[in-house]
Structures are given as structure tokens and as C-alpha cells.
Amino acid sequence: MATVTAALVLTLILLAALIYAAPAAWLARYISEVSQGRVLLAQTRGLWHDGSALLVLTSGAGGADAVHWPRRVTWSATPRTPLRWSLRFDWPDAGPPLPATLTIGFSGWALDAGPWRGAVPLAAFSGLGAPFNTLALEGEAQIALGTLHFASAGATQNTAPNVEITVSQLRSALAQGVVLGDYAVRGQFGTKGGSASGTFTLSTRQGALLLDGHGQCTLTEGAGGSSARISCGFNGTARAARHDDALLGNLLGLLGKIQPQPQVSFSGNSPVTELRW
Numbered sequence: 001m002a003t004v005t006a007a008l009v010l011t012l013i014l015l016a017a018l019i020y021a022a023p024a025a026w027l028a029r030y031i032s033e034v035s036q037g038r039v040l041l042a043q044t045r046g047l048w049h050d051g052s053a054l055l056v057l058t059s060g061a062g063g064a065d066a067v068h069w070p071r072r073v074t075w076s077a078t079p080r081t082p083l084r085w086s087l088r089f090d091w092p093d094a095g096p097p098l099p100a101t102l103t104i105g106f107s108g109w110a111l112d113a114g115p116w117r118g119a120v121p122l123a124a125f126s127g128l129g130a131p132f133n134t135l136a137l138e139g140e141a142q143i144a145l146g147t148l149h150f151a152s153a154g155a156t157q158n159t160a161p162n163v164e165i166t167v168s169q170l171r172s173a174l175a176q177g178v179v180l181g182d183y184a185v186r187g188q189f190g191t192k193g194g195s196a197s198g199t200f201t202l203s204t205r206q207g208a209l210l211l212d213g214h215g216q217c218t219l220t221e222g223a224g225g226s227s228a229r230i231s232c233g234f235n236g237t238a239r240a241a242r243h244d245d246a247l248l249g250n251l252l253g254l255l256g257k258i259q260p261q262p263q264v265s266f267s268g269n270s271p272v273t274e275l276r277w
Contacts, residue, residue: 024051034219034230036060038128042068049077055091059129067127069093077102087113094118095143108152114145114162122167131277134254136173142166151191161186163200170207174251181207189217202236209248211238213275236275 027048028041037060041053055069071092078086087100095118103110122137146162165185172180187200196219204210213236220229238255240248252273 020047020049022048024048024053027051028053036229040066041073043072051075057124057127059127059133065127065129065133067124069124091118094120098145110149110151112150113148115147116143116145118143122170131255134174135251138171138173139167139169142168149190150196161188163187163189163198172251174254175247178208178247180209181205181211183207183211202234208241209238209251210241211275212236215277234275234277238273238275239271 024041024044024046028044032040038058040056040058042056044053045051052072052074055073056066057069058066069091073092074090076088078088080086083104085102085104087102088097089100090097095116098113098116100111100113103112120141120143122132122139122141125132126136127133142165144164144166148162163186166183168182170180170183171178182205183202184205185200185202187198189198190196198217199214200216201212201214203212213234215232215234215236217230217232220231238252240252252271255273255275257274257276
């Protein structure tokens with residue numbers, strides 16, 4: 001009996017050592033799967049818990065508009081105890097490192113990340129495909145994260161927005177000489193009923209192009225939790241603040257389907273463009 005127990009303990013130790021020594025490429029494959037090939041970690045170095053890679057945004061498998069972040073991103077996971085880890089993700093030129101804590105227990109796991117503030121050039125999102133690659137947006141997105149809480153079970157009690165993205169003086173190469181406006185995206189992301197999901201709203205603070213709408217993202221786990229996938233959807237409207245603003249005509253046509261008559265009451269007679277992404 002003692003021999004069997006010793007063999008079992010040795011097997012578990014060897015298994016833990018193999019998992020701990022897994023290369024960064026293992027993490028890269030998981031992120032690619034979850035994002036459906038839209039977020040890639042290329043040219044990985046190191047291990048899954050202490051490595052670096054080139055961050056690549058694409059429109060999916062084989063996307064032709066892939067955008068590489070100019071400097072390597074790095075990450076590390078340091079155990080405080082066997083069941084509690086401190087995580088750190090460093091995205092150079094975007095802001096300070098993003099802190100997080102992972103707690104593992106018999107009833108499941110919990111991940112708390114943030115708070116964090118940073119900025120990302122909008123040109124980087126063109127790699128994600130339509131509509132970003134079509135619009136050729138110019139400007140910078142200011143990102144503010146509160147504390148994000150995800151867990152394998154339970155429900156999030158906090159309903160206040162914990163993600164805010166603001167863009168000021170937005171421009172597009174398709175409307176030269178026009179400042180489209182200032183915009184804000186606010187969302188609540190976390191765990192609800194054991195499922196990781198989030199809702200967000202888009203609003204216009206001011207500008208020549210008026211945008212509004214709402215969307216949702218959901219993280220769906222595969223059988224046995226061995227795989228996962230993120231899916232997002234957005235519905236909204238867009239219109240020019242002035243009906244005679246011809247410079248925005250082409251832009252509105254590319255954003256979505258233009259309705260001949262306004263679907264809701266607006267001042268003026270500007271046609272409404274339906275946004276469905």
C-alpha cells in the first residue's frame with residue numbers, strides 16, 4: 001500500500017512539474033482558440049507563466065489585415081500559495097502593467113483583475129477587420145478598467161460599469177477634414193450565474209457623426225471546460241448631425257444599412273443607418 005501511495009504522489013509531482021514547465025506556445029494556442037483567431041501571441045518565448053510574445057490582432061483565421069503591436073508584450077504568474085497566484089500583464093506603450101489575482105479552490109476558481117488605465121491607438125484595431133479596417137479610424141482610445149471579477153460559479157452583485165473607453169476628436173480617412181466627434185463606451189463585465197459575460201453601451205458626447213447602441217459579449221466553455229470561445233454582438237444607429245453633411249454620406253453607407261426614414265424621432269430629417277456587427 002505504501003508503495004502504491006508513493007508512486008501516486010510521485011506521478012502527481014511529475015505531472016505538476018510538466019504543467020508548470022509548459023511553453024508559452026501553450027498559452028498562445030488557448031488565446032487563439034478563445035478569440036477565434038482574432039487575438040494571437042506570435043513568436044512566443046519562455047513559459048506559460050513567465051513569457052513574452054508579439055501581440056497580433058486579426059479578423060480571424062487567415063485575416064489579411066493583421067496588425068502587430070510594435071513591442072513585445074510580457075506576462076508573469078507568481079504563486080503566493082499553491083492555490084493563490086499573482087498575475088501581471090505588461091502591454092508596452094499602452095499603460096502600466098495590468099495586475100490580477102487568480103484563486104483556485106475545491107469549489108472552482110476566481111480571477112480578479114484591475115484597476116488599470118491606459119491608451120491604445122485606434123489604428124491597431126484595423127487588424128480585427130470590418131468595420132475598423134474599412135473606416136481607417138484615426139485617434140486614441142483611453143481605457144479605464146475597474147476591478148473585473150470572473151469566477152467558475154456564483155453571480156456578480158455589482159452592476160455598476162467597470163469598463164469605460166473614451167475617444168476624443170475621432171477622425172476617419174474616409175471623411176477628410178471632419179472631426180467625427182467624442183464618444184464613450186461603458187460596460188459591465190464579470191460573472192453572472194457562473195457564465196462570464198458583459199454588456200456595453202455606445203454613446204456620443206458631441207460631434208458631426210451621432211452614434212448610439214448596445215452590445216453583449218459572452219464567454220462560452222466547451223464540454224468539460226477544455227475549450228472556450230468569446231462571441232460579441234452589437235446593435236445601434238448612426239446619423240449625421242446635419243442633414244446636408246455630404247462628407248459623411250459615404251461613411252454612413254459603409255457603416256451599415258441606411259433606412260429611408262428615421263426609425264425614431266430625431267430633430268431634422270437625417271436618415272438613420274442601422275449598425276449590426
